[in-house]
Structures are given as structure tokens and as C-alpha cells.
Amino acid sequence: MLKLALEYFLFIFLASLGVLQIVASYDNLRGLSFFSRPTWGYIFGSLAVVGGFSWFYIVANPHPEVAYAITFGDIFHYGWSNPKLADIGLIMGEGECVVFFLLALVCALLTTFLISSMVKSKIAPSQRGVHEGSVGLEALREMTFFQAVRRSLRKRKE
Amino acid sequence: MPIFDWLMRLVGDDYLIFTIMALILISLWVGFRSASQRELNQRTVLCAAFGVGLACAAIHLFMAFGPDRLRPSDAYPALVNLLAYGRGDPSFPSESVAVAFAFATGVWLSKRGGLGAVMLLMAALLAFARVYVGVHYPLDVVAGAAIGILSSLAAQGLLRLFEPVPTWLLKGMRRIYLA
Numbered sequence: 404m405l406k407l408a409l410e411y412f413l414f415i416f417l418a419s420l421g422v423l424q425i426v427a428s429y430d431n432l433r434g435l436s437f438f439s440r441p442t443w444g445y446i447f448g449s450l451a452v453v454g455g456f457s458w459f460y461i462v463a464n465p466h467p468e469v470a471y472a473i474t475f476g477d478i479f480h481y482g483w484s485n486p487k488l489a490d491i492g493l494i495m496g497e498g499e500c501v502v503f504f505l506l507a508l509v510c511a512l513l514t515t516f517l518i519s520s521m522v523k524s525k526i527a528p529s530q531r532g533v534h535e536g537s538v539g540l541e542a543l544r545e546m547t548f549f550q551a552v553r554r555s556l557r558k559r560k561e
Numbered sequence: 562m563p564i565f566d567w568l569m570r571l572v573g574d575d576y577l578i579f580t581i582m583a584l585i586l587i588s589l590w591v592g593f594r595s596a597s598q599r600e601l602n603q604r605t606v607l608c609a610a611f612g613v614g615l616a617c618a619a620i621h622l623f624m625a626f627g628p629d630r631l632r633p634s635d636a637y638p639a640l641v642n643l644l645a646y647g648r649g650d651p652s653f654p655s656e657s658v659a660v661a662f663a664f665a666t667g668v669w670l671s672k673r674g675g676l677g678a679v680m681l682l683m684a685a686l687l688a689f690a691r692v693y694v695g696v697h698y699p700l701d702v703v704a705g706a707a708i709g710i711l712s713s714l715a716a717q718g719l720l721r722l723f724e725p726v727p728t729w730l731l732k733g734m735r736r737i738y739l740a
Contacts, residue, residue, distance in 0.1 A: 415580065422584050426592040435591075452584075465576060472646035494575060494646070497617065497656060504583060512739075539735030540591060541599065551738050 407465060408503055411495055414459035415507035416514075421451025423515050434526065434543035434551070435519050465494070474499060516548040523547050566694075570644050573690030575657065578683055582664040585680065586610070589673070590740070600731075601672055603740055607727055608720055609667025612713030616663035619708050620656045628653065634695050644694040655697045655705030658688045662709025663716075670717050684709070 427435035428444025438444045459465065474496025495503070526546055537544075542551045571577060590606045593599035630653040634643040661684035669677025688702035697705075720727050734740035 411576070418580065418584055419587060422587050423591060426588045430592045430594060432591070456580075459576075460571070466570070466574060466645070472648060497575075497660065500576070500579065504580075508587065539599075539738055539740050540593075541596065542738060548738055555736070 407463075407495055408499065410459060410463040410465070411500065412503045412507045412510075414455050414463070415504050416511050417451050417455030417458070419508050419511035420514060421448040421453075421455065423511060424448035424451065427515075427519075432540065432543050433545060434523060434547040435515055435540075437515075437518055437522055520547040520549040526550065566644055569690045569693045572686055573645065573694045573696070578661055578687045579657070579664075582661065582680060582683065585668070585676065586664070589668075589676075599740075603731055604720070604727065605668055605671035605673055607730070608670060608713065608717050609664050611720060612663040612667040612709070612716035613660050615716050616659040616709045616712035617656070619712060620654060620659050620705070623654060623708075624651050624656075627651070630698075630701070632696060633698055641695045643696070645696055648696060652697055653701045653704060654708055655688070655691055655701045658684065658691060658697075658702045658705030659709040659712070661687045662706045663712045664709075666710045666713035667716065670713060 423435065424437060424444045425448035426432070428438070428441035428448065431441075436444050437447065472494040474494055476496040476498050524547065542554075546554070586606045586609060589602040593602055629651050632647060632652045633641045634647050662681070665677060665680035665684045668680050671677070684706070688706060691697045691702055692699050731740050
């Protein structure tokens with residue numbers, strides 16, 4: 404179960420990272436993108452998404468070759484009373500998928516914030532015509548996540 | 562047709578369609594060209610996610626108190642050629658189809674009709690695949706689809722009813738640069 408959960412986590416992490424890079428390139432969110440040219444964002448994002456799906460379905464292979472499959476949720480609800488126990492495999496249930504999906508998404512977001520902030524640390528927000536009032540993801544068009552957080556903290560002190 | 566069987570097994574599995582739909586929602590949340598488009602996209606994602614939550618709750622209530630219908634492969638082992646692994650939980654209604662339709666309807670109800678239509682097509686494909694591989698009866702997936710659609714309609718109504726709450730949520734997330 405843990406192996407499948409980790410494989411699923413890695414799959415979603417890679418796919419989310421790729422989607423974030425594609426969207427950042429397409430919608431010109433320069434503070435989220437790892438690259439200065441959108442083309443590299445598309446290439447990296449596509450490779451991450453396609454690579455994540457290919458790896459999960461070809462290498463990790465989430466379909467156990469068993470007659471029966473159960474989830475942790477099934478065990479909790481129905482116990483091990485099923486008569487076909489001899490040929491049984493564990494799969495991820497909907498609830499488990501949601502938990503690992505959200506975990507992987509949060510990790511992908513944090514990784515995106517960290518890498519883009521490091522790579523784009525030299526963006527100078529004040530010199531690039533940033534609207535002081537821009538909030539939320541809109542602000543990440545011209546500054547990195549950590550620059551935006553710093554700006555918010557500075558505003559509060561003032 | 563082994564290739565068609567393989568394709569249906571892939572489409573009808575527990576991960577593919579949901580992952581694609583969830584990735585579409587992530588791209589809607591993050592991607593926008595203008596402030597109005599951002600508002601529309603993020604409210605669409607809220608509606609779809611809330612609809613999925615309602616659909617899951619409804620299905621679990623139904624499974625807890627409704628009839629315990631055996632899977633086709635368990636009820637008719639000699640007749641059903643099971644292409645995937647069997648499941649021990651009740652067959653009726655289909656939770657996976659309900660979730661897929663809740664996702665798709667949530668997007669379709671907003672002004673992103675084209676994308677919603679594509680997602681509804683994906684949900685319908687999932688429903689067909691679940692019956693084809695032998696893990697559900699047609700009535701299971703029809704009931705699942707109805708629950709998913711109704712859940713998203715209810716989610717949209719509830720979000721409108723409790724209107725300041727979604728706005729506060731979005732404002733709060735914008736303050737920490739997540740929306």
C-alpha cells in the first residue's frame with residue numbers, strides 16, 4: 404500500500420509541477436515560472452506531465468493482476484470477511500487518492516515557489532511596473548512568491 | 562479486441578480520468594488573463610470541488626443505508642468477463658462515475674461550457690468503461706451520474722446561498738498569494 408501511495412504521490416507531484424509550469428508560461432506568470440522563455444516552460448511542463456503519466460502507468464503499473472482488490476477504506480468498513488481472500492491486492496481508494504493528491508499538490512506548489520523564487524530572485528518588482536495594489540496570483544506576474552510575501556509584511560509594518 | 566479491452570481498462574481505472582480532471586481544475590485555478598476571468602475560473606473550481614464533496618457524501622450515505630447490491634462479476638460469475646480486479650464494496654451507485662460527473666458538471670455550469678462539455682464526455686466515457694470492464698451494471702453508472710450532476714447543481718445553489726463565504730475564502734487565499 405505504502406509503495407503504491409508513494410508512487411501515486413510522485414505521479415501527482417510531477418504532473419502538478421508540469422501543469423503549473425505550462426500555465427505559468429501560457430498566462431505570463433513570470434514569478435511562478437522557472438524559465439525566462441515561455442517555450443522552455445512548455446517543454447518542461449509537457450515532459451513532466453507526460454513523464455509522470457508514462458512512469459505511473461508503465462513502470463509503477465497501478466493495476467494489480469489479482470482477482471480482487473480492496474482499499475484501506477474497504478478493510479475499515481467491511482473487514483476481511485470476503486471469501487476470495489486468496490487472490491487479493493491493495494489499491495488506492497477515493498479517500499486515499501484525495502489525501503495523497505492534496506499532499507502532492509501542496510508539495511508541487513511549495514517546490515514551484517521555492518525554485519521560481521531562487522531562479523528569479525533578481526527580478527526587481529519596483530522597476531517592472533508592478534501595481535502596488537495587485538493581490539493574489541496576479542502579483543506573481545512581476546514578482547516571485549517570496550518577494551510578494553515580503554512586500555505584504557512590509558506593508559503591514561508601515 | 563484486446564486493444565479496446567486494454568483501453569477500456571485504462572479509462573475505467575481508479576486514477577486516470579480523475580487525475581486529468583483534477584489537473585484541469587488546477588490549471589483553471591492558476592491560469593487567467595484578467596481579473597474577471599480569474600474570478601470566474603476560481604469560482605468554477607470551488608463549485609466543482611464542493612460538488613465532488615457532496616457527491617461523495619451522498620454516495621457514502623447511500624452505501625450505508627441503501628441496498629447492498631453485489632458486483633456483476635460476483636452475482637453472475639459465469640456470465641461476466643471481468644477485465645479488471647473485482648471490488649468488495651456495493652455496486653450501486655457508482656462512486657467513481659458520480660465524482661467524475663460532479664467535476665464535469667461543476668465546470669459546465671459556469672461560463673466555461675466548452676471545457677465542461679469535454680469533461681462531461683470524459684465522464685460518460687468513464688461510465689461506459691466501468692460497465693464494459695464488468696465492475697458495474699448500467700443502472701449503477703446512471704445513478705452515479707445523476708448523483709454527480711445533482712450534487713454539482715446543489716453545490717452551485719449552496720455557494721450562491723452562502724454568498725459572502727466563497728468571496729471571503731477567495732479573498733483570504735489571495736492575501737497569501739494562493740488564488
